[in-house]
Amino acid sequence: MSFILNIETATKNCSVSIAKNGETILCKEIAEEGYSHAEKLHVFIEEVIADAGISVQDLAAVAVSQGPGSYTGLRIGVSAAKGLCFALNIPLIAVDTLQTLASQAQVSDGKIIPMLDARRMEVYSEVFNANLEVERSIQAEIITEESFAEFTETIYFVGDCADKCKSVLMKENFVFLEEIKYPSAAAMSKISYDKCQISDTVDVAYFEPYYLKDFMMAPPSKKQ
Numbered sequence: 001m002s003f004i005l006n007i008e009t010a011t012k013n014c015s016v017s018i019a020k021n022g023e024t025i026l027c028k029e030i031a032e033e034g035y036s037h038a039e040k041l042h043v044f045i046e047e048v049i050a051d052a053g054i055s056v057q058d059l060a061a062v063a064v065s066q067g068p069g070s071y072t073g074l075r076i077g078v079s080a081a082k083g084l085c086f087a088l089n090i091p092l093i094a095v096d097t098l099q100t101l102a103s104q105a106q107v108s109d110g111k112i113i114p115m116l117d118a119r120r121m122e123v124y125s126e127v128f129n130a131n132l133e134v135e136r137s138i139q140a141e142i143i144t145e146e147s148f149a150e151f152t153e154t155i156y157f158v159g160d161c162a163d164k165c166k167s168v169l170m171k172e173n174f175v176f177l178e179e180i181k182y183p184s185a186a187a188m189s190k191i192s193y194d195k196c197q198i199s200d201t202v203d204v205a206y207f208e209p210y211y212l213k214d215f216m217m218a219p220p221s222k223k224q
Contacts (some may be wrong), residue, residue, distance in 0.1 A: 006019060008185040013031040014037045014154070019192065026042040042080065056084065059090055062092055065079050074175030074211070082204055100188050105177055122143070126138045155203070
C-alpha cells in the first residue's frame, strides 16, 4: 500500500491531495486572486492527512508541482515538500505542472495544449497527444493568430489563458475547455504513483522548481 502526498501550488490554485496506490482519496484546494498559498498550504496538508486516517509516517513519498508557474507559489510548495521529505526521509517526486493540467482533459483524439499565463500575450505551453505523451516540450511563447497553425486535428486548450487567447486563436479546429483552468493535486495522483514505482525521484537537497525564465522584479514606478 502506497500513500503519496501531492502538492500543487504553481498557479492561483493551492491544492493538496492524498493518493493511495495512484488513486486520489482526498483533495483540498482553493483558487484565490490574492494567492493564499502561504496561509493555506500547511493547513491543507494537515487536514488531508488527518481526514485520510493516516499519519505522516505512512507516506511513501511527497510529490510536488515542478513548474512552470508562479515563482512565489512554486517556492512555497517546493519548500514544504522538501521539509517533509527531509524530516521523514522519504523520496521527493517532481511533476510537470503542464502535464498535470493536460491530464484533466478527458479526450480520445486530437492534441491537448495546456497553457498558463505568463503576462501580456505570453504563455507557458506544452503539446500532448490524447494519450498524454509529450509531442512538443515546454516553451514560453507569445500567442499570435498563427500559433499552433501546424496542427490540423482538433486542438483542446486548457489553462488560465482562455480569456486572453480565444479572441486570437480562432481556427475551426481550436476548442477551449474553459472549465479546466488550473492544475489540481487530484490529477497528480497517477503521475506521481507511476514515477514512484520506477523510482523517478529528485534530489531533495538540490532540486529547484522549473521557472522556465528568470523571475523579473517590476521596476519601481516613477514619481510625478
